[in-house]
Amino acid sequence: MRLDDLKPASAPASISLTATSRLPTRYGEYVLHVFQDHQAGVEHIALVLGEITNSSNVLTRVHSECLTGDIFSSQRCDCGEQLAAAQSLIHAAQQGVIIYLRGHEGRGIGITSKILAYGLQDQGLDTVEANIALNLPVDSRQYHAAAEILKQLKVVSIRLLTNNPDKVSALLSSKVVIDSILPIQTSPNAFNQAYLQTKKLKLGHALSLC
Numbered sequence: 001m002r003l004d005d006l007k008p009a010s011a012p013a014s015i016s017l018t019a020t021s022r023l024p025t026r027y028g029e030y031v032l033h034v035f036q037d038h039q040a041g042v043e044h045i046a047l048v049l050g051e052i053t054n055s056s057n058v059l060t061r062v063h064s065e066c067l068t069g070d071i072f073s074s075q076r077c078d079c080g081e082q083l084a085a086a087q088s089l090i091h092a093a094q095q096g097v098i099i100y101l102r103g104h105e106g107r108g109i110g111i112t113s114k115i116l117a118y119g120l121q122d123q124g125l126d127t128v129e130a131n132i133a134l135n136l137p138v139d140s141r142q143y144h145a146a147a148e149i150l151k152q153l154k155v156v157s158i159r160l161l162t163n164n165p166d167k168v169s170a171l172l173s174s175k176v177v178i179d180s181i182l183p184i185q186t187s188p189n190a191f192n193q194a195y196l197q198t199k200k201l202k203l204g205h206a207l208s209l210c
């Protein structure tokens with residue numbers, strides 16, 4: 001796929017493809033596209049394996065940026081493990097896409113506030129209470145950029161890897177066609193057990209925990 005192939009005349013100017021390259025990874029040889037989100041002022045990533053243009057049922061992970069989990073292997077959350085699991089599943093299927101959404105750090109509150117929230121969680125608040133104590137929204141993420149990227153990649157419909165019902169609703173309201181939803185389970189550890197329990201109980205995530 002070339003840059004020109006990805007620019008339908010009808011695409012809103014708010015998201016545009018700015019660069020593309022091969023990206024060999026431990027999980028296969030992907031193609032990485034950078035999309036500039038002019039409205040949010042961030043650059044999102046689409047990591048594509050195999051041919052997804054005009055394809056249905058494409059295995060898809062829409063992943064919110066988590067610096068601590070994705071880069072530093074933090075055990076306070078399950079993000080890093082989920083990202084690796086998604087890449088591994090896509091590798092096994094030999095087709096799929098990971099849309100890595102920037103500006104989503106801390107469910108939208110940013111890295112400074114997330115780390116402040118971690119401090120409050122260390123004093124006994126849960127992940128939801130900590131955001132509220134900082135006078136910040138519990139979850140301010142939006143997904144229309146992901147929908148627009150899927151449209152520009154000409155993906156017809158997806159198999160979405162997620163446990164988050166709000167993500168499903170948001171993508172559906174942005175006109176993404178979801179064929180099925182696949183849970184993305186990770187192994188809880190001593191540091192993220194309470195966090196996962198809160199995601200399940202307060203945020204409605206489809207997690208099977210004991």
Ligand SMILES: Nc1nc2c(ncn2[C@@H]2O[C@H](COP(=O)(O)OP(=O)(O)OP(=O)(O)O)[C@@H](O)[C@H]2O)c(=O)[nH]1
Pocket residue numbers: 062063064065066067076077078079082104105106107108109114117118127131161162163164167184195199205
């Ligand atoms: N504010 C805040 N954000 C967190 C915390 N732990 C992880 N995050 C952020 O939460 C986002 C990921 O959201 P999750 O709820 O883990 O998962 P999800 O993407 O909504 O749902 P899945 O598709 O099932 O993974 C990332 O942006 C993380 O930075 C926390 O304790 N507080």
Ligand SMILES: [Zn+2]
Pocket residue numbers: 066068069070077078079080
């Ligand atoms: Zn995380």
